[in-house]
Amino acid sequence: MANEYKQTMNLPKTKFPMRAALAQREPERLKRWQENHVYELMLKKNEGHEKFVLHDGPPYANGPIHLGHAMNKIAKDMINRYKAMQGYETPYVPGWDCHGQPIEHKVEEKLGTEKFNQTSVAEIRELCNQFAVENIDLQREGFKRLGVLGDWDNPYLTLYHQHDAADIEAFKAMFDKGMVYRGHKPVHWCKHCHTALAEAEIEYGDETSPSIYVRFELTTKPAGLESFDGPVDFVIWTTTPWTIPSDQAVSLKPEAIYTAIEHDGRAEIMLRDLAEKVCGIAGWDVTPVMVDGKPYEVPAEVLDHLHYKQPVFDGVEGVALLADYVGTEDGTGIVHNSPGHGVDDYYVCMKEGMDVCMPVDDDGRFYNGTEFGTGGPFSGMDTDEANPHIIQFLRDRGMLVAEVKITHSYPHCWRCKKPVLFR
Ligand SMILES: [Zn+2]
Incomplete structure (x- = not known):
């Protein structure tokens, strides 16, 4: 039957075999x-x-x-x-x-x-x-x-x-040609693989981190608050408590308006537009400090270059700087700045000619010591291990305003899939 059909059709003639049989013919x-x-x-x-x-x-x-x-x-x-x-x-x-x-x-x-x-x-x-x-x-x-x-x-x-x-x-x-110099710059670091990682070697994945609000006490009162009868603080926000021991500055958004909330006899400075949100998280009433019958409100420039007490090391001061990267959607509008552990932080502090503090070794452990530039009370601890200890330290000293958890996109090592740090 099949053969009969074949006779009735005008099929093209070819020397090519009917089957490709590539596995066999390709090597040939x-x-x-x-x-x-x-x-x-x-x-x-x-x-x-x-x-x-x-x-x-x-x-x-x-x-x-x-x-x-x-x-x-x-x-x-x-x-x-x-x-x-x-x-x-x-x-x-x-x-x-x-x-x-x-x-x-x-x-x-x-x-x-x-x-x-x-x-x-x-x-x-x-x-x-x-x-x-x-x-x-x-x-x-x-x-x-x-x-x-x-x-x-x-x-x-x-x-x-x-x-x-x-x-x-x-x-x-x-x-x-004088094009080569030696310097430092924070890079992604995997403490498990003991290596720096290029941007291309980073995978982003969701991670749950502690999100803390901390008060840093100013050493000089800002213009307009000279007569305030109590300490004045910057309220900062960070998701990496382990970078607090190496804090060197706080960053504020240029031209943004900052306010001060009165709580417990203290003036707590934060971005005006985030004050309600921050007070909600802290469980505070939204009571602005009043100056001449009006809420205290100043542009960031008034707070520029004011100093505050470094949160861990006595006798050390940090400085307030203006930086465009500061976000106005999350946190307090004041970002704690650790130039040894963040690229944005690093560039801001470099512009000021500051020396960079980087107290974490290849294994992700704090250097031993009591001076600024070491782990201080957290000497020898791994950065993850140190987080709860640092939060407790801040709480004991009355500096912790609030602690919540946050899920955010965080860089991971492409080899071991573990979260990396900046170092
Ligand atoms: Zn790794």
Whole structure:
């Protein structure tokens, strides 16, 4: 029956087989390309023509190829072939990134963290080197199997010494021009992996943190409150109590209007537009301090450069500064500022020429000591462990205005998935 139908139809004739059988035929075709030196022929055909060089941003040599590699390499291959067909000379030199965390991480996984920590740096480097070389071979075979044409026998590897030498040469050229200086800057730090993390290595996820409102007592009364008969405070807000020991300043929003709420015989300064909300959280009546029959209201500029008592270390003072980044939606409109643990904080304090205090070590523990710049009463504590102790310390000293919990988007380490800190 089937055969009879076939006779009645005008089917096209082709030498192509009925079935693609790619799993079997592709390797044969790739072998033919290789034996006939198709890549070299392609280069030779366009030799001396205008060049089109696709610089390959290299993958990490840290495991077998996956779909991401396939997408990347096939797209590059299509571009090169298209350009070759247009007549350009298209040398393609693939490369591998053989350095850095992704490879170290794999080696740590293989050894286990305990053994990894006991192994010497030189040995770790050698293991990383071996791991990279093995994986280059593995990936190279994978890329060839995808049909990507290139100079697979002569790739560039970042572990080649001539590559390091070129880096150093470029660095020296910059150094000679006076473009290089040494400084500090807060970066994302994972205390579990003991490493700084680039922005691209950060994953954001929801985290529940303590959200505290704290009063910092001013050492000089601001203009308009000179005759107020009681202490005057800045009411600050923070979600990282562990940064309170390294507090060096508070930031206020330029040109914003601040008010003072009278509570317990004290004048509590905060952003006027947030006063009702803050009093609600603190359980206070919204009773503004009255000056000449009117509520005390001043622009931030009046409070600029006033000093207050550092909340943990006696005899140390912090300073009020104006900064655009201060939000007017949450908190009190006064942000506690710890330049060793926040980028915004850092730039504001740098502008003032302040020295940065950074009392936390690689493990995320406070340095031991009694002076400002150490952990003080929280010496040796891990930052997470310290949070409740710091909150209790503030409560005992009568400085804690309110404590709530907040769920917010917080940076996490892409490797261990744990929250990171700024350091
Ligand atoms: Zn980590």
